[in-house]
Amino acid sequence: MHKLGFVLLLLWSCVASAAHGDMQIKMFVTAAFASESGLPVYREIADYIADKVGRKAAIVSGASYAETDTLLERNIVQLGFVCGLPYIHRAPEGKYVQIAVPVSATRTGQIPDATSGYEKTPGKYFSYTIVHKDSPAKSWADLKGKRYAYNNMDSNSGYNMPRYKLVQLGAKSWEDWFSKVVVSGSHEESIRMVARGLVDASSVDSLILDYDRTFGNPDANNVKIIEQLFPGGAGAPPVVVGSKVDPALRQAIQDALLNMHRDARGRKILAKALLARFDPPDDRNYDDIRRMEAAAREAGFRDHEAH
Numbered sequence: 001m002h003k004l005g006f007v008l009l010l011l012w013s014c015v016a017s018a019a020h021g022d023m024q025i026k027m028f029v030t031a032a033f034a035s036e037s038g039l040p041v042y043r044e045i046a047d048y049i050a051d052k053v054g055r056k057a058a059i060v061s062g063a064s065y066a067e068t069d070t071l072l073e074r075n076i077v078q079l080g081f082v083c084g085l086p087y088i089h090r091a092p093e094g095k096y097v098q099i100a101v102p103v104s105a106t107r108t109g110q111i112p113d114a115t116s117g118y119e120k121t122p123g124k125y126f127s128y129t130i131v132h133k134d135s136p137a138k139s140w141a142d143l144k145g146k147r148y149a150y151n152n153m154d155s156n157s158g159y160n161m162p163r164y165k166l167v168q169l170g171a172k173s174w175e176d177w178f179s180k181v182v183v184s185g186s187h188e189e190s191i192r193m194v195a196r197g198l199v200d201a202s203s204v205d206s207l208i209l210d211y212d213r214t215f216g217n218p219d220a221n222n223v224k225i226i227e228q229l230f231p232g233g234a235g236a237p238p239v240v241v242g243s244k245v246d247p248a249l250r251q252a253i254q255d256a257l258l259n260m261h262r263d264a265r266g267r268k269i270l271a272k273a274l275l276a277r278f279d280p281p282d283d284r285n286y287d288d289i290r291r292m293e294a295a296a297r298e299a300g301f302r303d304h305e306a307h
Helices: 002-019 036-053 065-073 084-093 156-168 187-195 206-214 247-258 264-272 283-298
Strands: 024-029 056-061 079-081 096-104 124-132 147-150 180-183 201-205 223-235 239-242 275-279
Touching (some): 024 036, 024 065, 036 079, 036 247, 065 079, 065 239, 084 096, 084 156, 096 206, 096 247, 124 156, 124 187, 124 206, 147 156, 156 187, 156 201, 156 223, 156 283, 187 201, 187 206, 187 223, 201 206, 206 223, 223 283, 247 275, 264 275
Parallel strands (some): 024 056, 147 180
Antiparallel strands (some): 096 239, 124 201
């Protein structure tokens, strides 16, 4: 059913592009960046960019990381918010180009059980290890032998960062530490599973949990953070455009993003997204993700085999 949906998406995109004379900007948001409840504000971001460059906007969500590669390669979707882990894999292949990095507006103390805010490391985000709010667990040591969910193997905060934590603990596989490991499919589903007692713990994108808590999502308020991975965090999910996008259009989109915080409408939208601004791209911002992945490889860590 999912594959059929993706085929229909491709067909719809081609028809829509023809109908609009290729004057649409189509933007996708992966599960790495926005919660399900946060999608409306990213539609506003798409509309804002489109207005600035004189086009119409459409937004796509729900595609997998592999599917977003196809959408970008074929120039069916021009702009996207992606996870840092797929970014470090795909960017060297020339599939897309980073144009901006989001800077969170959340500050120390706004998330009571988080240990530090984003103002100390602009352009970074975190992986929150969460348990049910009534759980006695206080650290990863307390999670040994428990049930664990991760969202996707292509996720930095959901897979790469907690995998690095396991490497630090001396584990050679997920099964060395947990009695059961399951794939949830999204950060928000991981939060639901922990909140409803289906698993004991997970590690999720801080931007998503922050958003859901700020706007009253009951599941997000039914979990607690026991560790924030790692000091300094990791490169926040970058904004990219497909390599086939016209350079002039690419520059116009980038200019719109980097200047959002300079006009009233842009600031209002950014505030809804819990963002302060978008900063210029910096590939070095993702070296921490590269180091964590390399450490797992060098340690001979066995990746999880989903069933």
